[in-house]
Amino acid sequence: MIFPAEDMIVDSPRATPLYAAAASASEANIWTSVNGWSLARVFTSVEKEYHAAKNSAAIADLGALSRWAVRGHEAAQFLSRITTAPAPRLGIGESARGLILDGDGGVLDLAEVSRLSDGLFLLTTPTAHARRLQLGARGVDALGEDICEAVAAIGVFGPRASDVLSAAGMKMPGEDVAASAVVRGVETAARPIQFGALAGVELIFPAADALTIWERLVRRGKAGPIGLDAMEILRIESGAPRPGVDFVAADHPGTATRRTPAEIGLPHLAPLDRGWYNGRRGLRYVATQPERRLVTLSIDDERSMPGAAVFAGGKPVGRITSCAWSPAIKRVVAFADVARPVGAKEYEIAVPAPGEGRVAAKLYETPESALAKAFRQAQDAAAKS
Amino acid sequence: MSDAQHKPGAGRIEGGIDAIVIGADAEGLTAAAYLGRAGYNTILLEAGVDIGGPVCARELCPGQNYIDGEHLISILDPAVIADLDLYRHGVSYAARCLDTAYFFEDGETLQLGGDLQMAAAAFDDEEAGPAFQKFITDVFEAAAFCRPGFEAGPASDIEKAMRAAPRALAARLNFFSLAPAQEVLDAYLPDGPLKAALLCEAGFRSAAAPHEPFSFMTLVRRWAGEIAGLQGACAYPQGGAIAVVTALRRAAQAAKVDIRAATGVASILIEQDHAAGVELEGGGQIRAPIIVAAGAARRVFMEMIGAAVIDIEFQRAITAARPKLASGHMHLALKGVARDEKTRAHMNRRLVYAPPREALRRAFADARAGRVPSDLMIEAVFPDALDEETGGEKMQLLSAIAHPLPFDEAPDAARRGEVEKAILANIEKFAPDIEDRIKARALRLASDIATSTGAPAQDYAAPPSIIEQVALARVASSAGYVGGLYFCGREARIGAGLSCAAGRVAAKAALFEAKRGGRAA
Structure with a gap:
């Protein structure tokens, strides 16, 4: 699950249930706010946190994401109306990613749906969509409950995530499938999640128990906290676009940049042959070849920054939407919003200093773009046959 | 044994039909006649026993009937009259170009000829005469320019039309579309009975009061209408407004449309995002690749299709609170x-x-x-x-x-x-x-007309401002992007009165799509 863009202006961000623990652990003391909640950007150092998540385990406060518990006879139908995730086809314990689309097929947000029991689902989205959920529930037998204020959520990422949970006594069947259980007196739900390509487990529990669980994971599990800046590198490396940064929600006031799933590089999350979802019929009217596409690039220069112009064949074709230095590939990895022709593999990026000219950039295949590519190939093959 | 099996038509599936029209009001009859004339095997289904929707004859007392629904014609689509040959099917005007007499609280009266351009030219007032002439010229030009924008349909876009207009006209259209009627009239006319009369016309049968923004477009919409080639005129058809409905029915019958009264539709069948037919209240199905719905949007989309497969934005638009x-x-x-x-x-x-x-x-x-x-x-x-x-x-x-x-x-x-x-x-x-x-x-009252047609009372509330109607009509006529489904119900109509434009636009869109994609039947 991906965090949305940081808030532009927030007078007094609210404290997540884990704020006290995070504040205590934060040596750098660099903070930001997301959806009006305070979150640490850096705890110790970005590089240290990044390597810990890649090679060991890291824990993150996921309390800024929007969470809804959805119950009822038609909960699955309701969720498949709201999101493109195939909720009716999920077995108990299964999760699926999807998108939230408007009626014309424009992307509003990312979404993740988990089925905890027959009639109980968990919906997680980067930004809140309370009004939309209210409207979507009209005429459908489903009850949605906003649980953001009532629960805390910790993500445990990295190859040692399982060991951390075991050592902390939080080992649950939720490592492979979503499940809920009472662990050491605390009612906890666990489900497998991915932060981009980084697999992990998300623990959700009552807000009152937040500090106890965090302490247990840190002291017993020996897991270090990871801040937003390190997570941003992991996100771009994995090819997961960030709402509000790499694309603007179709219902954002004043936006003229409505993006379809194909245009943000996630066509595989909204296939037209999936069961009905909001916006599917609108997508059928959208041109099959997107006008623009969000691509991931590797750039041979560390001065590139968001907003820099992207050139193909000597002509400007787009701009960088987000970028970060990747310790893994020793280059800058970036998302760029480029116009057609999207077949180009070689790009140039304008560097910010005057007279500095342009630097070379190449398409960079991420786990997400590989999924999109495989999806498009399957679609083409099906169309031909 | 289930309830469905008790129904007389249960288990019966009728095929070989090209198009089904749901609702036999004037718009439904128009759509059916267009489809029938194009050679499509068309069935028109009406849940009630009467054909014609709210426009029908009722007895007031022994020996005296009245025509319910509408009493005058002012925005009847000229294209429908010509295309369906309604004059041949019995439409004629008892009064083609009605003069209007305005009465005021102080006992004053004002008469205006039915041909407003001539009336303005002959207006006997040194100050108000030239101003009235300028006003009529400007508004008639704007109304004629906006006419295509008042036809319901996804392509209807007044803003787009405005952008394409010459600069002076575009500025005037902008003023007319945004300003309160009161402000526009104040800008053109001196105080007096003429201004009071036109102010009343601008607020008549609209939920937008003349002192509120967007209200002037009510008058522009009315004057975009044309009766027998005369812009802005009002007419009384021989036999009343029901004569138009009767002529539409004859046109549909001449086009071999199968009209079935007392045949309610329980649901519209959607297969792979495409309309596939209807399920009847009495049991059984009729399969057809084209469905034109002339009923209320809430009934068509929320009940006949179901909220769970309707886009949230679309549902929100068609269920929004009305004035x-x-x-x-x-x-x-x-x-x-x-x-x-x-x-x-x-x-x-x-x-x-x-x-x-x-x-x-x-x-x-x-x-x-x-x-x-x-x-x-x-x-x-x-x-x-x-x-x-x-x-x-x-x-x-x-x-x-x-x-x-x-509204009650x-x-x-x-x-x-x-x-x-x-x-x-x-x-x-x-x-x-x-x-x-x-x-x-x-x-x-609105509730009486609704009861007689089986529609919710809200459907007969006063329409909102024309700008809001255009926006709603654009959304409603997209029929939620369900392929093969076309909508010409109340939400797809712009302006108060008998128009039939929505029925024509829906049928034309269906014919266009069918030709483009090959006739599916």
């Missing part, structure tokens, strides 16, 4: 002939009572607050005087529409009495002592 205002129809059977000279002189005209500006403002505020206003705009005609065929010797009929009234889902007897009293008091202002001559009366 709490309505018009009321009053039909009076009058004993003998008119006695006073004032009334007799005007009986072959359209009669309008125009309250003063402040009273109009109060009336809209009262109606919105659920109170019956003391001052009402009244549009009245004496059908017998206009139409010799129906004229009686011993009785006279007066049909009036009063606006604005509070289910008005009780006390409220009905209050409304009736207010309407009669306002009619008395131009037809004194009329109450003494009333032999029978029929008050038809």
